[in-house]
Amino acid sequence: MKHEYINTAAGLDDLCTELAKQKVIAFDTEFVSEDCYRPQLCLVQVAAGDILAIIDPMPIGDTQPFWDLIAEPGRTVIAHAAREESRFCYRFTGKPIGGLFDTQLAAGFVGMEYPASLGNLVNRLCNKTLPKGQTRTNWRHRPLNKDQIIYALHDVTELEEMYRKLSTMIDKLDRKEWVDEEAASKQQAVIDAENRENWRRVSGSSGLNARQLEIVRHLWRWRENRAKATDRLTKRVMRDDLIVELAKVGSSDEKKIRNIRGLDRRGFTDHYEDIATAIGDALAVPEDDLPKRSRGTRRVVSPMLSQFLSTSIACISRQQKLAPPIVGNAEDVRELLGYELDRRKSDTEPSLLKGWRGEIVGKTFRRILAGELAIRVADVTETQPLEFIDVK
Numbered sequence: 001m002k003h004e005y006i007n008t009a010a011g012l013d014d015l016c017t018e019l020a021k022q023k024v025i026a027f028d029t030e031f032v033s034e035d036c037y038r039p040q041l042c043l044v045q046v047a048a049g050d051i052l053a054i055i056d057p058m059p060i061g062d063t064q065p066f067w068d069l070i071a072e073p074g075r076t077v078i079a080h081a082a083r084e085e086s087r088f089c090y091r092f093t094g095k096p097i098g099g100l101f102d103t104q105l106a107a108g109f110v111g112m113e114y115p116a117s118l119g120n121l122v123n124r125l126c127n128k129t130l131p132k133g134q135t136r137t138n139w140r141h142r143p144l145n146k147d148q149i150i151y152a153l154h155d156v157t158e159l160e161e162m163y164r165k166l167s168t169m170i171d172k173l174d175r176k177e178w179v180d181e182e183a184a185s186k187q188q189a190v191i192d193a194e195n196r197e198n199w200r201r202v203s204g205s206s207g208l209n210a211r212q213l214e215i216v217r218h219l220w221r222w223r224e225n226r227a228k229a230t231d232r233l234t235k236r237v238m239r240d241d242l243i244v245e246l247a248k249v250g251s252s253d254e255k256k257i258r259n260i261r262g263l264d265r266r267g268f269t270d271h272y273e274d275i276a277t278a279i280g281d282a283l284a285v286p287e288d289d290l291p292k293r294s295r296g297t298r299r300v301v302s303p304m305l306s307q308f309l310s311t312s313i314a315c316i317s318r319q320q321k322l323a324p325p326i327v328g329n330a331e332d333v334r335e336l337l338g339y340e341l342d343r344r345k346s347d348t349e350p351s352l353l354k355g356w357r358g359e360i361v362g363k364t365f366r367r368i369l370a371g372e373l374a375i376r377v378a379d380v381t382e383t384q385p386l387e388f389i390d391v392k
Helices: 009-019 064-071 083-093 103-108 118-126 146-157 159-172 176-195 210-230 240-249 254-258 266-283 303-319 330-341 355-369
Strands: 004-006 024-032 040-048 051-055 076-079 100-102 373-377 386-390
Touching: 004 009, 009 040, 009 051, 009 064, 024 064, 024 083, 024 146, 024 159, 040 146, 051 146, 064 083, 076 159, 083 176, 100 103, 100 159, 100 176, 103 118, 103 159, 103 176, 118 159, 146 159, 159 176, 176 355, 210 240, 210 266, 240 254, 254 266, 303 330, 303 355, 303 386, 330 355, 355 373
Parallel strands: 004 051, 024 076, 076 100
Antiparallel strands: 024 040, 040 051, 373 386
16 A cells, blocks of 8 residues: 655655645544553554555654644544544644544434444445454554554545545535534534543542542642653542542541551652642632532433433434434433423523534424424334324
């Protein structure tokens, strides 16, 4: 498979100059994430027009020119299941991918499987089979062998053909705006996650009081900073259960910290003072500034109605040629029911009432709740035998 192997900064600059002339660029990444603070970029594969290239960040070091190009608006950038690609782009540029077309996402908008693997979509759309066998490869290891390179290149060689075919189907259904809206929403969710302090996700912290939650927050910040500085997984710096136990003890006394089972290990010896400082800072926070406890999950207004509407999502989705998982789930239905039937001042508009989801699901659900629509069995031989009808 003829391709360029880019392993110098000068080579990358030349490649980006050529890529900048292209209106459509397809790319993918290979990375390692299981033992480092953030996923380590190990490879970038690119296909655009006659260009087929591998960018090797290991010898290059700085791949900034590529990400600056990908973040520019004005072209179509194709990727499959682009969450990590979006994350890399934001980390390098502070911006989302410009003109992103996610083939996995697009497939869901034309009624195909969602989320579908790249291999399944290539097989279905292009009638080709991708090579296997490198899913657990060590992408840090150099030099890469021929099988690794071929495997990596095949992740991008069919993306443009998939884009053309999916775009045709999307245009026929007049859903380009929906696809663009959802792609932007997915990228914004990645950006929000990058900037959010996720200390409330510390396992076991939900039952703690406000002061204990403040200790969790400070220890979470200490752990994040330590993990980032040492490039380690956060839970290898300190497990969640130890953070919760420290919060329950609620003391900045180093002796009490050392006496907690699990914190008496060698790895914590040099950090007792820092841990004690974090706890002391949390204990000094004024009462009015302490975090409020989460109100928890709203009681389901009507379990039976919730189950019925959850089933109805599949019915509506199939009628609209949409993959049900891309439309919503049971939690989204519960959120909508609470908003419509037991609204609170703090409630925000549910996702099923916004944008394209509001058009195809929200309006229908509101008509059901108002008694204006009924559901019936239309054809028992069909995969989706149900349909909605007006109540006369």
